[in-house]
Amino acid sequence: MPELPEVETIARDLRGLLIGASIRDVRVRDGRVVRGMTPPAFRRKLRGRVIADVFRRGKAIIFPFAGSPEYLVVQLMMTGQLIAGASSLPQKDSRIIFSLSSGGFLHYNDQRLFGRLQIVKDLSELKYFQILGPEPLTKDFNAGWIERLLSRRKAPIKSVLMDHTFVAGIGNIYASEILFESGIDPRRPASSLNKEEYRILLKKITGVLRRAIKQRGTSMNNYRDSAGQKGGFMKSIKVYGRENEKCPRCSAKIQRLVQSGRSTFFCEGCQN
C-alpha cells in the first residue's frame, strides 16, 4: 500500500510515540508475516527490548533497540498498517499485536499478508537493502546519478521510476503523478530523455514527494497513518485512478494503460 511519503509519515509519528518504550509482549496472530524465524522465536527476541529509534529506508520501517545490535524491520507492502492505540482487542486484520510498557499497543494489520516483519543483526543481511538505490530526498540522488542510470535503461521511464535499484521509495501512485507533473510520456524509454528532461524529473520527484509528506501521504484505499487516519494528498492527486476524467491541465481524457503488469495513468495531451 504505502510508498515513501506514507511510510515516512508512519515512521515520524511512531518515533514520537515509541522511542524509549519497551516491548512487554508480542502476540502473533498470523505467523505468515514473520520471516526468517518462528513466531515463538520472534516473540522471545522482542520481549523486553527498548525501542531506541524509528526510521525509514525505502519503504521499510526500521526499529533499532537500546543496547542491542538487532533491528526489527517492517515492510508493509500493499496493505500493511502500523496502528498505535490503547486497546489490545484485535482490529480488522490485526496479525501481530505488540504490548508496550506505556500501557499502549501497536497493531500490525495486513489484509493481504504480503507484509513482512524480520529481525536482523545488520540491515545488509536483507537483499532488499543490498540492492536498494539512493533516497530521493538526499544529495545522493542527483542529476549525475539520474543521467548515468537512465541513459542505459531502455525500459519505459514509468517502470524505471518504480525500480528501487534506481531510486528508493517510489511506487505506482507517485510514478504516475511525477511523470504527469514532468510532462513526460510514461511509455518513453528512459534512455530517450534529454538533459533538460532529467533535470525536470529530478525537480518533480523531490517536489511531489515532499508535498505528499507534508500532506501525510495518499489514501486511495487501505493506507492509514499510525493513528488510523487517512492521508491528505488525495486532493492533490492529478491522474492516478482517474481514468476517463478530465486532465486538470488540458481537459483531455486521462488514459490508463498497463506497464510491467501495473496500471499507469497519464494524459496524452500534455505528456510527451
Add this chain to the structure above:
DNA sequence: AGGTCGACCTGGCAGC
C-alpha cells in the same frame, strides 16, 4: 544483463 511475468494473499466491486 535487463526486462517482464507470475506468485504470494484477501477482499471489494462491477456485471451478469
Add this chain to the structure above:
DNA sequence: TGCTGCCAGGTCGACC
C-alpha cells in the same frame, strides 16, 4: 443473492 472476473499502494524468483 450469488457467482465470476478484475483490480488493488510491493517484492522477488524464474524466465526469455
